[in-house]
Amino acid sequence: MKDFKKIIEEKHDSIRSLFEEGGKFEKWYPLFEAQDTFALTPPDTTKGMTHVRDGVDLKRVMFTVVVALIPCLLWGMFNAGYQYYDASGIEANLFTMMIRGSWIVMPIILTSYIFGGIWEVAFAVIRKHEINEGFLVTGLLFPLTLPPSIALWQVAVGISFGVVVGKEVFGGTGFNILNPALTARAYLFFAHAKDMTGEVWTLAKDGATGATPLGLGASFGGEGLDVKAALADRGFTFGRMFSGLEPGSIGETAVIPILIGAAILIVTGVGSWRIMAGACAGLGATAILMNLMPIEGQEAGEIVQFTTWTQIPFLYHFVMGSFLFGTVFMATDPVSAASTNIGKWIYGALIGVVTVLVRVTNPGFPEGVMLAILFMNVMAPMIDYYVVQAHIKNRNAKLRKFSYAKG
């Protein structure tokens, strides 16, 4: 191991001068830096008054998010294969499903990484800053929010929009207002709605179609209908939606892999448990409130029926669509979320509330959680502002009390 390290160190040192100022490839220094610090930690020492530093850097933090996404990725591959064979009616074993699934999913991920990477490097070179590790997360997160049937050019356009408009125009990682992966998805959602909405997805095989439960909801309309039974009628029982063997975006369908990811993020302290808990509380409370609403009422003496979508049992909201995936991996992006700890509770809770509101009152947009998170991304600085103002007020009151107590 020591020799291996030495060889790498020597190799890097031998070409370093090419990339440094005055070198032949001076412009490409960020690329060299990325590769160099990927292999070996930088030799830099501390400056300033604090002379020691913690062993953790941003690379390890970001890498942990990637690790937390892996269960979802594996499940997404398997499910894509499963749906493919299920729709085409061919018998297949688990292994072939996995192979087929990775054949469907891997190109999407590679496209996302390649095109996103090109933009990332381009901006790093122009702005002369390091390539940020956050891109490793964005590049994987985005494909997991796409249906497996998405066209590769759409992936490329989407990630380009996400990286450039979602992040780089604001100044790069750490300065963005919106989550870049979600910005990319929102762009595709509105620009290519036909390929993105949950209504009808061709399952990676020409002619075969399947609908997601949320997509179905949009087609139910407002007639007094038992939603739970109607969903079960089409095969969407709680158990199936929990297990994840259903059509949907690559990474979001199954609950268990997402919970594994959530556990990794919470135990390592990388993802904010406050946001996750807040979102679950907000979603549950709002969904229960919706359940309590009447399904019919009187208007001008006539009995009218309200939308039945309110009657979805609240537990269903947790397993339908991308709520858990979005909450665990997207809402917890520390850059676009609220930065204060109290703000995180509020931010999370409002994501849950808005998700249900979008789903229930406007099922025309089947994916409420995406819109909810983007909306709350925009609102996060305002939440922080009020939390800080409240803190200042509270602080001054305490200080005043202290001086009164002393006379």
Add this chain to the structure above:
Amino acid sequence: MSADFTISKGLNLPMLGAPGTEIRKVSSKGTISVFPSEFQKVKFKSLVEEGAKVARGTKLARRKDLEGFFVCSPVSGTVKAVNLGERRSLKEIVIESDGSDAAENFHSFTVDGILRAKAENVMSVLLESGLLGLIRQRPFNRIANPADKPKSIFVNGMATAPFRPDAHILAQGKADAVQIALNALTLFTDGPVHLNLDAAAKDSKDCLTEAAHVQVNYFNGPHPSGNTSTHIHNLDPILPGDTVWTLRVSDLVRIGELLLTGLIPNEQRIVLSGEGFKESHRGYVDVPTGIALADVLEGALAEGESRIIRGDTLAGEAVNVADTGIFYYDQGFVALPEDRERYLMGWYAPALDQYSAHKVAPSHWLKNKLFHFGTNLRGGHRAMVMTGIYDAYVTLDIMVDPLIRACIANETEDAIAMGILESDPEDFALCTFVCPSKTDFGKIISETLDLIEQEGF
């Protein structure tokens, strides 16, 4: 009267290299330097020239912006050189000691007598001797201004940062000096004088725990429970317009010796710690004030390149050993191994030998283990991404994320409202330590404090 506080926030670095408790002695080699430059942000004008004869207590330089404040010689001898530093500021005055007892005496007091003395008389001794420079004033942590009346005075007798000296060892054998200095401090304020000690010392009996005429408080908890800001915040927070004075037990001893004898103290006790020192040399040393640092460290350094830090590891200044000596203000030096090692795949390797406060690092889960620390940055500088992790390391009523953002944006009014005037850059040292983006919080806070001081508020 006494108060006990338990601080739950913070972090003790599990750092190897702690000092022992034995006290060694290093004697002078004949040359002593006085460093007016140790009093930062203050300019001095030299009163002596090369070749001048001086006695112990002779005034060597006067402060330009404050009438009556001098820096005095701790020994008798001949001025060998007057060295200027950056921008022709007075850096040091080198004196060749002649070993005689010739001295210019200041007014001296008795331990109890000083309580009946006039505050102006005691203050004039502190001013003329220059030892007022050991008393700091907040907000802004600058040298105390004799024109201001502090609402209370805080004496720090704690050592939670790695490795500040144990106040009880500094005060060992100096009971009279400690008590007379505390008595003197009571003259300068209508409020209380707080002596803040580690709760671990509560049951021991020495001149600190049994100090009279002052309020002895005990703080329990990890660093920064030993920072002066923590004490002020819990005992008597700084409100707009308030002034408090702060000092440390090492300063107390120095001031006390002056008031007792009327002579400029010429010996002080410092601590050497850190893995850069040989184990046998980690401990307390009685050194002549103004002796070259190289003479103190002779034979003390372990093999390998080390960074010598004046102060402590979390809030100290790296010094060039050949270029400096023992300041009046010094109470210790840390030697930390310079670590430029590159580690293979640092983002992935378990790195069990590198301490981390974050749960994401495997080494976090090794409890009760002490680690080697070096000067390695352990990563690269990045934009700040993680939020909400810093509040657990600051004991003041401050939200760190919004404050640091306000500071970066130069929003001084917001920063003041959020409580920056209660703080000192050292209070954010743990934030700097834990930041995964390797942000230097201390620098950002200190720049903002400077800006606020310039602008006035």
